[in-house]
Amino acid sequence: MTAVSGEPVLAVEGISKRFGAVQALSDVDLDVHAGEVVALVGDNGAGKSTIIKVIAGVGPADSGEIRWEGRPVTITSPGAAQSLGIATVYQDLALCDNLDVVGNLFLGRELGRLGVLDEVAMEKRSRDLLHTLSIRIPSVRIPVASLSGGQRQTVAISRSLLGEPRIVILDEPTAALGVEQTAQVLDLVERLRGQGLGVILISHNMVDVMAVADRVAVLRLGRNNGLFDTGRTTQEEIIAAITGATDNVVMRRRARTGRAEEAPDG
């Protein structure tokens, strides 16, 4: 089990969001503590990326509450999320292919004086950062377009860590990666937790999830469908929650009596 303090760093409650005819999120809750990895799982289109974008200020929710260290906040822009200490690695990475690795790492927070870039300082910090994260890239001065999918992924992750965030959100960080790179990203997630950061990890890979997550939140069709402790649950149970096989008598009873807040005791 994890050594998690009482108050979550980030908590969202009752989030709903609609895209035209699609109710992408209905009344979704999610929280993450410092030094904790929360996996967010669910089938394609379950709303995982949508809730992430709500938290990251990219696509604000229609209704619901976000609390940061217990105090209600509104996050209406990516900048607002960043200044709170929320760093996000998007599923589609959001890198500028025409800029080099250094340019992408520092995009939006370039170092320099009087508007003039300090390329030397940025390059040095980039190399140091990539080094401490054991990330191997042919050169920090080549355009991101000429990196492999996995290398682009590692650049996107490193980018999120530059701002010294409190919470890191990773949307399917290992989807495009090979075996070794996946292991490195999972290592990295564990190191972040070790440094006391909260991590929200979205993944379709149950083995990865069971390996690094402390808790697993399941989304199904835009709703919470269970919250599990990895130490006290099985992969099958989580998969059942993802696919909806738990839509049984027990679940229906729980839905009547209250939200599926507590992890089922395995």
Added chain:
Amino acid sequence: MADRGKHRADEPAGPAGPAAEAQFDPRLLVREKGAAGYVEEFKRRVRGGELGSLPVIVGLAVIWIVFQSLNSQFLSPQNLSNLSIDIVATGLISVGIVFVLLLGEIDLSAGAVSGASAAVLAVLQVNNGWHPLAAIAAAVAVAALLGLVHGVFFAKLGVPSFVVTLAGMLAWTGFQLWVLGPSGTINLPYEGLVAGLTSTYFTQLIAAYGLAGLVTAGFFAASVLGNARRRAAGIPSRTMADVILRTLVLAFVVFGVAHVLNQYKGLPLALLIFLVVVVAADFVQRRTRYGRKVFAVGGNIEAARRAGINVAAIRVSVFMISGAMAAVGGVFAASRIASASQATGQSNVLMMAIAAAVIGGTSLFGGRGTAYSALLGMLVIQSISSGMALQGVSNSIQFMVTGAVLLAAVVIDSLSRRSQKASGRA
């Protein structure tokens, strides 16, 4: 596998750490010593579609060789000196176009805005008796305002830039005619400040040579200092041989230009201003936070937005720059013929300004390009028209040849974009 991550993380991360390790990474793109290294890097660039200014420089060399072999007057100091002044007006407009192209947008109003600004300048100076400098400032300010209008319609209302600036082209042409009034032409004083912009030469030999020396020394000093900083920070730097080689190439070019110019009337003021503007624009684009944002918006709007960049503000500001540069170009166009007329900025000025930027290697797809493409592209276009004029070839052929060169440039742009994509995701 977990071990792998750990033992690296435990290594000392002192300044020498990453650099030293990087040296031994076989995949690291550090240039090998000697000529083989240059060949290697060149191959990599060609494969990756990072051709930059290379095709245009090769093209320019070919054009000069062809025309010189046809007519020995072509590379004469007089012809080259005149050529260097002829590129200035449209070249300045092209510098603004480069900014717009970096966003992946287009400004079709630049020609009309330059004509309208020239008209404003002439009316204020000649009819209203303003000081020429005040009139120039007013003309540039009006043009920046017109750019602001384009930018707001584009960035805030989401009207495609193509359409906004097409409307602007029509409207500002009308504005130009209205400002000029019934006569249609306003003559500027021949001896005045405005006319002097394109008729002034620094005739002393020391001017051109001194400038060439300053540029070379400045480049060398900046390279050496930059290298020292990089070494102090423990990141890869160029070898001294590399720096010297680059400095020598630069010295060869700038002293060559100075030598040619000095054989005619000396360093033209107009050329000096144009070069200063190009270098300044390049600095803004590549070395400032603002320029980085322009490139980011041109590369991936969504990424820029998520990085907290105010995309709308960047877009509006770029259209303002384009308007202002169009006005500066209009001032030089008026200066060259000492008058502002209904023809100023009309006909093919806009097309040449856009063609120059593209021929010079700035991508139409946004996110790739440099201010130097305005200079190089204008040199190509003006060389073709000058060479053909010397041969007595009619306008019709000139247009067709310039069209073919533009097409070639766009094909190169598209192909290099494709090979960039292909080599992008291994």
